Amino acid sequence: MYFWHMNRLSLYKGCLEPIILRLLKDNGRMYGYSITQMVKEITKGELQITEGALYPLLHRLEAEGIVETTVENIGNRMRKYYTLTKAGTKQTGVAMEELKTFMDSLNLIINPKPSI
Amino acid sequence: MKHTLELTEEQIQQLFYFTEKHCVRHYDLQVELVDHLADAVTAKMNEGSTPLSFEDAVQKVYAGFGVMGFSPIIASRQNAVLQQSNKEKLRLFKQYFTWPKAALTVLMVTIIGIMPQIIPVFGLKLVLDMCTAAFVVWEVTEMVKLYRQHKQQKQKLLLTENTYRAPAFAGVAIDLFCMFHGWDWFNDANAFSLTSFYVYSGFLLGFFILSLSFINFTRNLHSQARLQYPAAFKMW
Numbered sequence: 001m002y003f004w005h006m007n008r009l010s011l012y013k014g015c016l017e018p019i020i021l022r023l024l025k026d027n028g029r030m031y032g033y034s035i036t037q038m039v040k041e042i043t044k045g046e047l048q049i050t051e052g053a054l055y056p057l058l059h060r061l062e063a064e065g066i067v068e069t070t071v072e073n074i075g076n077r078m079r080k081y082y083t084l085t086k087a088g089t090k091q092t093g094v095a096m097e098e099l100k101t102f103m104d105s106l107n108l109i110i111n112p113k114p115s116i
Numbered sequence: 117m118k119h120t121l122e123l124t125e126e127q128i129q130q131l132f133y134f135t136e137k138h139c140v141r142h143y144d145l146q147v148e149l150v151d152h153l154a155d156a157v158t159a160k161m162n163e164g165s166t167p168l169s170f171e172d173a174v175q176k177v178y179a180g181f182g183v184m185g186f187s188p189i190i191a192s193r194q195n196a197v198l199q200q201s202n203k204e205k206l207r208l209f210k211q212y213f214t215w216p217k218a219a220l221t222v223l224m225v226t227i228i229g230i231m232p233q234i235i236p237v238f239g240l241k242l243v244l245d246m247c248t249a250a251f252v253v254w255e256v257t258e259m260v261k262l263y264r265q266h267k268q269q270k271q272k273l274l275l276t277e278n279t280y281r282a283p284a285f286a287g288v289a290i291d292l293f294c295m296f297h298g299w300d301w302f303n304d305a306n307a308f309s310l311t312s313f314y315v316y317s318g319f320l321l322g323f324f325i326l327s328l329s330f331i332n333f334t335r336n337l338h339s340q341a342r343l344q345y346p347a348a349f350k351m352w
Contacts (some may be wrong), residue, residue: 032148033155052182053151056192063196065203071147071344076128076146077154078345 012047016057018095020048024067025092029081032058058082066091076115121161123154127170131157134174137184138171143271143348144341147191149186155175197274201333208329228317231278232310241308244316251324265338269350275341279334 012019023038024030035058036049061067066088070081084092087099123131140146140290153174158174168176178185211217232240262279269276342349 024238031151033152050182051180052184055189059189059192059241063199063203074151077124077151079151080148080345085314112282 015099016049017054017061018092018099020054021066021088021095022062024082024084025089029070029083031079031081035082051099061088061089072078121158121167123158123170125343127157128154130170130173134178135186138178140186140190141272142193142277144273144345145190145277147345149189169195193265193274197277201278201337205330205333208333209326212325217245221321224321226326228321232313237308237310237313240310240313244313244320247320251320255327258327258350262331262334265335268349269338269341273341273345273346273348275344276337279337339349 008059019039020035023035027038032051032054036054039049043095058067062082065085067082068085070083071078072081073079078081128150132146134153135146135149140149156177157170159174160176161168161170181189200319205225212221231243235243266276
């Protein structure tokens with residue numbers, strides 16, 4: 001069970017960036033915990049992003065100027081929100097195209113067309 | 117209807133202590149992790165039929181960060197801040213070579229070019245001496261101002277960690293001054309030539325632009341930090 005879970009996670013690993021970019025594009029601004037919960041909800045618990053994978057990725061995207069951050073007071077604490085920059089919106093389109101091409105290629109391997 | 121447990125101010129403070137105990141020393145990163153922990157702990161305390169204590173919920177949530185705990189997040193944040201800082205410093209420096217700030221650079225280069233035509237060599241030496249003295253005084257004054265600004269910060273922030281040391285060119289300028297100037301300049305007027313003037317004023321101009329861009333960088337970053345993390349600039 002553990003190994004199967006690990007394998008599934010490694011299958012998703014390369015897709016984490018396009019997933020986050022897409023979520024930010026669809027939802028405007030999000031914070032770390034909301035991203036993990038939304039991914040869990042959309043995939044019905046199939047994909048659970050770990051904090052150790054999420055935050056380094058968000059920090060890298062911020063350093064590359066793909067996302068920008070704002071900090072807001074939410075009562076008893078502060079919350080850091082992530083939003084796509086202009087460059088990030090462009091990057092999301094590219095990442096989605098790449099992901100689609102990748103999925104098409106995978107599909108060709110999994111369901112090869114019968115030769116004529 | 118099930119009663120939803122919310123975290124108290126005291127429990128939020130405990131989460132700050134928890135992150136600090138686990139080597140998260142910078143307030144800006146603590147803020148992000150505490151918010152995440154608070155949400156996750158609240159969810160954990162409210163799930164299931166048997167309520168979980170705050171302490172147990174914190175331990176369970178922290179276990180989800182993996183065996184490395186907060187370490188990969190700290191390292192990634194430090195790298196990201198460094199990368200962003202370098203990019204921003206370069207952008208501000210490049211501004212002096214693009215319109216409109218390039219006008220200032222062109223003006224200074226023109227003055228350097230015109231001066232030998234209207235001032236005798238001995239006078240040029242004097243002008244350079246005065247410019248170096250003015251540069252060092254200006255740089256030290258700016259550094260004192262930045263130090264005062266830095267002192268107002270009560271919490272460590274990753275965002276501003278490397279800014280205070282940024283504009284430290286005064287010392288380098290003095291070194292170069294001694295190297296190029298040499299003590300010969302004082303004793304022997306012939307040792308100073310037009311080439312010495314152009315080379316030294318070029319270096320001085322370069323340091324001035326570097327200092328200007330680094331000082332701007334530090335000021336901008338402090339304003340941004342003050343806006344984003346006002347609590348880091350007050351006494352608790």
